Amino acid sequence: MNKIQQAFANGKAFIPFLTCGDPSLAVTEELVCAMEQAGADLIELGIPFSDPTAEGPVIQAANLRALSGGVTTDQIFDMVRRIRTRSQIPMVFMTYANVVFSYGTERFLQTAAEIGMDGLILPDVPFEERTEFDGVCRKYGLSLISMIAPTSKERISQIAAKADGFVYCVSSLGVTGMRSEITTDIGSMVRLVKETKDIPCAVGFGIATPEQARRMASCSDGAIVGSAIVRLCGQYGDGCVPYVAEYVKEMKQAVLDT
Amino acid sequence: MTNGRFGIHGGQYMPETLMNAVIELEEAYHRYQNDPDFNQELNTLLAEYAGRPSRLYFARRMTEDLGGAKIYLKREDLNHTGAHKINNVLGQVLLAKRMGKTRVIAETGAGQHGVATATAAALMGMECEVFMGEEDTKRQALNVYRMRLLGAKVHPVSSGTGTLKDAVSETMREWTNRISDTHYVLGSCMGPHPFPTIVRDFQAVIGKEIKEQLLEKEGKLPDAVLACVGGGSNAIGAFYDFIPDSSVRLIGCEAAGRGVDTFETAATIATGRLGIFHGMKSYFCQDEYGQIAPVYSISAGLDYPGIGPEHAHLHDTGRAEYVAVTDDEAVGAFEYLARMEGIIPAIESAHAVAYAKTLAPAMGKDQIIVINLSGRGDKDCAAIARYRGEDLHE
Numbered sequence: 001m002n003k004i005q006q007a008f009a010n011g012k013a014f015i016p017f018l019t020c021g022d023p024s025l026a027v028t029e030e031l032v033c034a035m036e037q038a039g040a041d042l043i044e045l046g047i048p049f050s051d052p053t054a055e056g057p058v059i060q061a062a063n064l065r066a067l068s069g070g071v072t073t074d075q076i077f078d079m080v081r082r083i084r085t086r087s088q089i090p091m092v093f094m095t096y097a098n099v100v101f102s103y104g105t106e107r108f109l110q111t112a113a114e115i116g117m118d119g120l121i122l123p124d125v126p127f128e129e130r131t132e133f134d135g136v137c138r139k140y141g142l143s144l145i146s147m148i149a150p151t152s153k154e155r156i157s158q159i160a161a162k163a164d165g166f167v168y169c170v171s172s173l174g175v176t177g178m179r180s181e182i183t184t185d186i187g188s189m190v191r192l193v194k195e196t197k198d199i200p201c202a203v204g205f206g207i208a209t210p211e212q213a214r215r216m217a218s219c220s221d222g223a224i225v226g227s228a229i230v231r232l233c234g235q236y237g238d239g240c241v242p243y244v245a246e247y248v249k250e251m252k253q254a255v256l257d258t
Numbered sequence: 259m260t261n262g263r264f265g266i267h268g269g270q271y272m273p274e275t276l277m278n279a280v281i282e283l284e285e286a287y288h289r290y291q292n293d294p295d296f297n298q299e300l301n302t303l304l305a306e307y308a309g310r311p312s313r314l315y316f317a318r319r320m321t322e323d324l325g326g327a328k329i330y331l332k333r334e335d336l337n338h339t340g341a342h343k344i345n346n347v348l349g350q351v352l353l354a355k356r357m358g359k360t361r362v363i364a365e366t367g368a369g370q371h372g373v374a375t376a377t378a379a380a381l382m383g384m385e386c387e388v389f390m391g392e393e394d395t396k397r398q399a400l401n402v403y404r405m406r407l408l409g410a411k412v413h414p415v416s417s418g419t420g421t422l423k424d425a426v427s428e429t430m431r432e433w434t435n436r437i438s439d440t441h442y443v444l445g446s447c448m449g450p451h452p453f454p455t456i457v458r459d460f461q462a463v464i465g466k467e468i469k470e471q472l473l474e475k476e477g478k479l480p481d482a483v484l485a486c487v488g489g490g491s492n493a494i495g496a497f498y499d500f501i502p503d504s505s506v507r508l509i510g511c512e513a514a515g516r517g518v519d520t521f522e523t524a525a526t527i528a529t530g531r532l533g534i535f536h537g538m539k540s541y542f543c544q545d546e547y548g549q550i551a552p553v554y555s556i557s558a559g560l561d562y563p564g565i566g567p568e569h570a571h572l573h574d575t576g577r578a579e580y581v582a583v584t585d586d587e588a589v590g591a592f593e594y595l596a597r598m599e600g601i602i603p604a605i606e607s608a609h610a611v612a613y614a615k616t617l618a619p620a621m622g623k624d625q626i627i628v629i630n631l632s633g634r635g636d637k638d639c640a641a642i643a644r645y646r647g648e649d650l651h652e
Contacts, residue, residue, distance in 0.1 A: 050549040051418060051535065053427045054273045054434075060417055073547050097271050097534040102548030124271045124534070128261075149275035151437060159274075170275060174435040 003090040003118045004143055004165040007042035008200040012255040013222030014213070015202055016229050016248055017044040017094065019062035021071030023237045025079045031233075034245040036089040039252030041222065044121065047076055047095035054123040056177025058227040062234060073103055077115055084116040092119035092145060092165070097133075105136050113140035119165045121145040127159050134162070148193065149173075150184045160196035167193050169220060171205045177227045179206035187219035210254035217255035225251060262451020265574055266532075267540045267567035270450040275434045283441070284452040286357045291459065296356065303348050307381070308338045310345075310463065314471035314628070320598045327481065327621035329614060331601070331631045332468050334492065341604065341633030342464060342492040343374035347443060349460035351378040354441035361385040361436070364443040365429040367394055367422035367488065368559035368606065369401025370633055371445030376410035378443075386410040389428045392420040394558045401637055419552040422488070422562045426536055446489025447566035450537030454567050461495025468628055469499050476626060482507040482617065485630040486609040487580065488524070488560035490569045492632035497578060507579065509617070510569060511609040513555035514582035524553035526565040527573050527580035535563075540570040556585040556645065559606040559633075587612040589645055592635060604633030605642065 007013050016035050020028050032043055048063040048071060055063065080091070093112060100108045100122065112120065119142050125133055130144065137144040143165025148156050150173060160167060169189050171182045190201045203216040204224030213223040232247060233240045262268045270280060290296040304310040313333040321329045334342040354362055362379050364386070366372030372388040379386035388405050392414040395402050405412050418424035426449075433442045447457040465483070472480055483500055485493035487510035500506040512525040523529055526541050533542040535550060543551035543563040555561045572578035588605055591612035596602045603611055610629050618627055635642075643650040 051423060051427050053430050053536070056431075057417075064418075067549060098542070098544070098548040098550070100548075101534050101539075102531075102544060102546075123273050124537075126270065126272055126274050126277045128270050128277070147274045149273070149277075151275050151278045153278065155274075155277065173275060173437065175431045 004042065007090040008166065008221050010041055012217040012258055013041040013200070013202060014039060014248065014252040014255050015042045015044060015222055015224040016040050017046055017224065017226035018233070019046040019048055019059060019066050019230055020076045020079065021048060021066035021069055022062040022230065022233050023065070023240070024069065025071060025075055027238055027240065029079055029083055030241050031244055032083050032089065033087050034241050035248045036087050038245040038248035040089065040248050042090040042092065044092055044094045044224065045076070047073055047093055047099050049096040049099055052096060054175055056175040056227060058231050058234070059176050062230045065234070073099060077111055080115045080117060090118045092121055093117055094121040097122050097124050100133065105133060109136045109140050109142055113142055117142065119143035119145055121168060123147060127155065127162065130162065148189060156189065156192040157196045160193040160199065163197060163199050166200040166202055166221070168224065169201050169203045171203050171207065171216065176205055178208040182206050182212065182216070186216060190220045210250055213251050214254045214258055218258040223251070223255050262455065264568045264571035267538065267570040268451055268454060269539050270537060271534050271539070272450045272537050273434060276437070279433065279437050280450050280452065282357070286353060287452055287456055290353060290356055296352065300349055300352055303352070304345065304463065308344045308348060309336060311467045312336055314468060314475065317599050320595070323598060324615060324618040326618040326623065327625040327627045328623070329618055330472065330626065330628045332464060332496065332628055334464060334630060334632045335603065335607070335634035339370070339374045339377050340636070341370040341374065342461060342495060343371045343445060344377070345463055345495065346445065346457050346460040346491060347371070347374040347378045350441070350443045350456065351375070351382055351384065354443070355382055355384070357441065359439055359441040361440045362443045363387045363389070363429055363432055363440055364445060365422065365425035366390045366445065367425065367561060368557065368604070369394070369398040369405070369637065370559060372410070372412070373401055373404050373408070375443045376405040376408035379410065380408045387413060387432070389413045389415050389425045389432065391422060391425045392416045394421055397558050397641055398637055422558065423550065446491040447494045447568060448489040448536060448538060448564060454538065457491050458494045458498055458568060461491050462498040464492065464495035464630060465497060465499035468496065472626070472628065479503055479506050480628045481621065481625040482509055482627045483630065484509045484511060484610040484614055484627060486511045486560060486606045486632060487565060487569060488513065488562045488606065489564070490566040492630055494566060494568055496630040501577060508572065508577065509613065510578055510580045511583050511613045512580055513557050513560035513609055514584045515554040515556070517584055518582045522554035524555040524561050524563065525582040526563065528582045530563070538567045540567045541565055556588065556641070557605045557609065559604070560609065581613055583609040583612045589642055591615060592638070592642055601631070602635035602639070603631050604635045605638040607632045608635070
C-alpha cells in the first residue's frame, strides 16, 4: 500500500490544505505536525503562485502574503526535508503548471520524490495536457492527482481511467472558497469514477463547516478543506497553530461521523 | 479537432471545470466557420456596422520626411469603436449567440476590447460584464464610462498588479462561476485552444485586405508589415495572410516600457522565457521560480506579461521578428503622426509607428512598409499630456 492509499485507510479521510510560507515556513512546518496529531490523513502543501487562477480571494491573498515574504520553491523543498525528519504523513504539492515547468519538470519532480513528497495536484493541467507531467511523475513514483468537476460529465470515465492516487472531486462551479451551500450531486460523480476505476475520491472546494464535511464525506472517501484553514492562518498569523489544530480535530471527527 | 499547438506553444492548460466549455466552443467554431449563413451575417456586420474594409492610406508626408520606404497605414482606427478589436468581437459574439449564450464576459486592458464587446452585446441584446484592472480603470476612465453607457457592467480588478493579466485571471475565474449561459469573449490571440485560432481567424481580415489593397495600389506585396504586439491580435491579423510570402518581413513591436534592461518593461520576446500561463504554453515575463512578473508599459493594451502562442512560434521559426519600443519612443511617434499626418494613433499602435521611423530611412524608396494602425488615440490624449508634464485630467 503506498502512502496515498494509507491516507484513505483510517475511515473517511480529512485532507487540509496550507499555503506554504503563510505566515512563514517555520509556522507551516509546525502546522503540518500539529494537523497530523489532530487527525489529518493527507496534507496538501500549496506552493504559492503569483497568479492563481483557480483560487478565490482567501487563497489568492495567502499566495500574495507568502510571496511577499520571499518564499521560493527551493525554500519549500528544504522545509519538506525538515518535516520528513519529524513526520511521515502523506503529502502532495498543490501548485500551478508554471511553477513546476519553469523549475524544470524533471528536476522539480525528482526533487519532490527525493524529499519524500507523495504526489502533485496541478489545477491548470487537465486531462488533455496530463501526459507532459504524468510520465515524469510515474518515473519518480509520484501520483499526479486528477480533478473532476460538476461540468465534467462524459469526461469522468476517461479521467478516472488515467487517475492515480486519488480523484479530487470539485464540489461546485467557481473557484476555491467557502460557500454557504453545495448543490452538486457528488454521489453520482463519485459513482461514475468508481464504475471505471476503484480509486479513492475526495471532495474539495467550498467546504468550511463540520456539517458540510460530513455531508461531502458521506458520499465520497473524504473531504478537502483549503480556504477555511488558510483564513485562520491569515487571521491569527504566527499564533495560528492551536486554532488550526482544533479546527482539524473537529473536521476529522465530522467526517468520521458519516 | 486539432490539439491547438503552434510548434511547442499553445495547448489547453485550463481548470477541469472549463474544459467542456472550451471543447463546446471548438465544436461550435468548426460547425460555423464555413457556414454560409454565419459568414454572410458576419460579413454584413463587418461592412455595414464596423465599416470594413478599412482604408489603406499612403502616408505621403511621413514617407517624404523619413526619406526611405513608402509608408502605408492600415486604418483599423477608423473602424466602429476605434480599433481592430471589433473584428474579433463581432465574430465571437455572433458565435456565442448561435451557441445559445445570453451573456458575454470579457477582460480589457486599454478598454478597447471592453468597449467593442459592450458594443456588440448591445447590438445583439446580450448581457455584458467586463473585467478591467483597477489601475487601467484610472488610466482609461473614459472607456469605463463608454462601456457603462453601452449597458455593460464594469468590474475593477484590484488583485495582483491591477492590470491586464489580472483582468484575464478574474474573467477566467468568473467564467468558472457561470458557464452554461456565458461566453468568454477573449480579446487577444491567447489563452487556451481554441481562442488563439478563433481570434486569429476573425482578425485575419486585416492582412487579407492589406494584400488586396496594396496589389491594387502598387501592384506588389509590401516589403514589411509592422504591428504592435501585446497578446498580439492585431499583429497576427495583419501577418497571417503574409506568412507564406517569405519576401514580406513581419515585424511585431513589443512594449519595452522604460527599457528592456529595466524591470519596468512588458517586452515578452525580449525578456521572457518559455512558460505555462493563462491556458497556454508560450513566452512569459517571469522570475527564476516561474512567478509571473509585474510588467509595465505606458500602454495599457500592451501591458501584458505574455504573448500569443502563434507569435511565440513565428519567433521560434524566425518567420516574424520582434522588436522592443520604449515609452519615450512610442510617445514621440504618437506626437509625430499627429503632426505629420493629422492622425492620432492609439499609444499601442504608436509603438509600430515608432519602429517604422527607424526602419523606413534604412530602406529603399522603391520599398513599402505597411503599419497596422490598430486603434485611434483619443483615449490616450490625457495620459500622454500628463506624460509630458501637463496637468490634464479627463
